[in-house]
Amino acid sequence: MPPGALAASTIATQCSTNSLLGAPAFVGFVAGGGMIWLQYELAVPLAMLALLWLMLPARRYGVTSIYEILEIRLGRKTRLTAAACFLLFRGVATGVTIYASALVIALILELDLFTAVLLIMTGTLLYDYLAGMTAVVISDVIQLALLLGAVLFSLFFIGGLIDWQFLAVDRKQTLINDWGFSGQDYGFWPMLIGGIFLYAAYYGCDQSQAQRILAARSETDTAKVLLYNGIFRFPIVLLYCFLGLGLAVLATQDALIVDALPDTSAGEKNLNLVFPVFVLRYFEPGFIGLVMVGLIAASMSSIDSALNSLSAVTVEDFVRPHLNPDMNPQTLLSIGRTCTLMWGLFAVVFAFQVERIAPTVLETVNKVGSMVNGPLLALIGSAMFLRGLAQRYALLAFALGLIANLFVALYLPAVSWLWWNVVGFVITLLTAAMAAKLGTMPADPPGGVSLFPRPSPPRSFPPLLLAAFVAIFGVCLGLQTA
Numbered sequence: 001m002p003p004g005a006l007a008a009s010t011i012a013t014q015c016s017t018n019s020l021l022g023a024p025a026f027v028g029f030v031a032g033g034g035m036i037w038l039q040y041e042l043a044v045p046l047a048m049l050a051l052l053w054l055m056l057p058a059r060r061y062g063v064t065s066i067y068e069i070l071e072i073r074l075g076r077k078t079r080l081t082a083a084a085c086f087l088l089f090r091g092v093a094t095g096v097t098i099y100a101s102a103l104v105i106a107l108i109l110e111l112d113l114f115t116a117v118l119l120i121m122t123g124t125l126l127y128d129y130l131a132g133m134t135a136v137v138i139s140d141v142i143q144l145a146l147l148l149g150a151v152l153f154s155l156f157f158i159g160g161l162i163d164w165q166f167l168a169v170d171r172k173q174t175l176i177n178d179w180g181f182s183g184q185d186y187g188f189w190p191m192l193i194g195g196i197f198l199y200a201a202y203y204g205c206d207q208s209q210a211q212r213i214l215a216a217r218s219e220t221d222t223a224k225v226l227l228y229n230g231i232f233r234f235p236i237v238l239l240y241c242f243l244g245l246g247l248a249v250l251a252t253q254d255a256l257i258v259d260a261l262p263d264t265s266a267g268e269k270n271l272n273l274v275f276p277v278f279v280l281r282y283f284e285p286g287f288i289g290l291v292m293v294g295l296i297a298a299s300m301s302s303i304d305s306a307l308n309s310l311s312a313v314t315v316e317d318f319v320r321p322h323l324n325p326d327m328n329p330q331t332l333l334s335i336g337r338t339c340t341l342m343w344g345l346f347a348v349v350f351a352f353q354v355e356r357i358a359p360t361v362l363e364t365v366n367k368v369g370s371m372v373n374g375p376l377l378a379l380i381g382s383a384m385f386l387r388g389l390a391q392r393y394a395l396l397a398f399a400l401g402l403i404a405n406l407f408v409a410l411y412l413p414a415v416s417w418l419w420w421n422v423v424g425f426v427i428t429l430l431t432a433a434m435a436a437k438l439g440t441m442p443a444d445p446p447g448g449v450s451l452f453p454r455p456s457p458p459r460s461f462p463p464l465l466l467a468a469f470v471a472i473f474g475v476c477l478g479l480q481t482a
Contacts, residue, residue: 001137003221006212007228009140009305013208014229015147015236016302017100017295023237025271027171027244028251029258034171035241036186038476041234043195045468048230050196051204052457052465055226056219057384058204065316066210066380073383075391076321081398082379083317085372086207087310091343092368094306095350101299102351104276107262108292117348120299125344128304129337133312136304137212143297150294151239153287154279158246161282162253167482169248174476180416187416194418197425198366201373203229205380208309223457230465234472247274257281307347311339367417371409374424375401382432393435401428 026033061069067086071079102116109116127135162168178187180194203209203226216222251257251274260277261269279291315336323332379398382389401424408415408423 001215001217003216003224003228005137005141006216006221007225007232008144009137009301010203010209010212010225010229011233011236012140012144012147012298012301013305014233015144015240015298016097017104017299019237019240020147020151020295020298021100021104021272021275023240024244024247024275027241028169028246028248029244029271029274032184032186035174035245035476035479036176036191038174038238038241038472038479039176039186039188039191040195041237042192042469042472042476043199044233045230045465045472047196047199047203048226049462049465050200051213051226052223052461054200054204054381054384055210055213055222056457058210058380059214059216059219059222063214064211065313066205066207066214067313067317070380070383074389074394078379078383078391078394078398079317081395082205082376083313085376086205086313087343089368089372090206090208090306090310091346092350094303094310094343094347095353096368097299097302097306098347099351100272101296101303103270103273104292104295104299107273107276107280108288113352117351120296120303121344121348124300124303125307125341128307129340132336133211133215133308136308139304140301143301146297147294147301148236148239150291151236151243154275154291155239155243155246157282157287158243158250158278162246162249165249166242166245167479169245169252171245171248172479172482174480180419181414183414185416185418190416190418194370194416194421197377197421198370198373198418201377201421201425202369205373205376206309206369207313208306211309211312212305220458223461227461227464231468234468234475238475243275247278250278254281303347307340307343310343311336314339314343370417370420371405372402372424374405374421374426375428378425378428378432382429382436386432386436389432389436394432397428397431397435400431401425 023037026037027035058066058069061072063069065083067079067083070082098117098120099113101120102113105111105119106113106116111119127139159166176184176187178184178189180187180190203213213222213225216225247257257274257278258269260281261271261273264270276292276295279288283291315332319335319339320332375398378401379394382394382397404427405420405424408420409417
């Protein structure tokens with residue numbers, strides 16, 4: 001498929017309901033929040049820059065699942081371990097997305113959460129089940145357009161209500177010079193450094209994103225998908241953040257916006273719903289429909305991608321190797337569809353546990369992923385670029401990375417969860433590098449594919465991504481001093 005469509009599909013999945021609900025809540029209302037979330041976006045172009053040297057070699061294998069590379073380079077156990085971690089954590093994150101989407105539908109139609117979950121999942125599963133990856137990409141492009149239309153309309157509406165004073169609240173600080181070791185989760189350094197590893201792992205090692213990058217027609221198109229994501233994601237997130245600022249200003253004039261929020265199961269105001277509540281209070285019915293369609297489109301674009309990737313990994317990594325190679329493709333397709341339905345059921349069950357994890361869906365998704373992102377990125381990177389690494393030592397390195405993250409999470413609560421991505425990566429990579437140095441494995445496993453010399457990205461792409469980083473930093477600095 002063309003790189004523009006694949007990039008738009010990826011961005012639509014990234015800038016989903018989790019972001020459209022969570023970002024305004026974090027920026028405008030969460031204690032300790034504000035525009036500091038933009039520090040996180042500084043990491044995106046740099047992560048895409050790093051992935052130019054990871055995804056281009058990966059694409060040479062012609063694989064469907066990114067985890068197939070681990071079996072080619074190391075062995076089947078490594079592949080299954082990484083795939084199992086992806087299935088668990090992506091299944092959980094999909095439950096978070098379903099929860100956020102169902103909240104909106106329940107609010108609009110005055111339904112209970114269970115009925116709302118059934119409605120959103122029935123619609124999403126239908127086209128995901130019938131048309132798979134093709135439907136995911138095509139629908140994501142349409143849904144991204146609907147989402148942007150709804151956000152832009154809402155921003156102009158709010159601007160008129162507050163006389164365009166988006167920066168009138170004391171939540172515009174974007175840069176905090178903090179290393180995140182004393183209880184401050186969102187300092188500049190953990191968000192920049194930890195964010196690079198988080199996004200590199202998410203785009204490069206998470207099948208829900210990697211499957212579209214691997215689906216590009218050529219290595220140049222693969223690089224274009226990464227480039228477009230590094231450049232065009234930030235403007236959308238910036239719109240979300242200004243939406244949060246505008247709602248915060250409006251809430252100082254109309255306290256009923258916060259008072260009207262429904263309570264969570266813990267008896268606290270559900271900040272994730274501040275944007276939908278605003279829409280219901282201020283918009284006429286037809287315009288309510290416009291914005292809510294954008295919200296629902298955003299949610300479906302994330303759920304469909306996740307379910308499709310969960311099904312693909314289940315079939316390609318766990319089921320297909322045990323089947324007859326001459327099996328009728330239609331039978332394999334039926335198995336994939338069954339897996340789609342089963343993962344949909346798993347995500348629905350978890351959706352009802354989301355409120356126990358974090359106060360906003362945005363934090364929930366990223367905390368879940370940060371536990372495994374670093375070790376997984378180091379595992380795949382080690383498999384591709386370290387010569388002589390034995391499978392048992394690769395698995396040991398991966399396990400040590402996970403244990404290190406768990407230790408930090410349980411016993412060092414003052415350390416920002418964004419550092420989990422770095423800690424897991426460093427421990428895994430160092431262990432794997434020492435094992436490869438001391439090992440006796442051949443440079444490339446029997447039947448493996450040598451990745452040397454590695455393809456280089458187009459020369460203009462790295463400077464463009466660095467320019468995007470400088471531009472984002474300039475916007476943050478400008479808001480800081482406004």
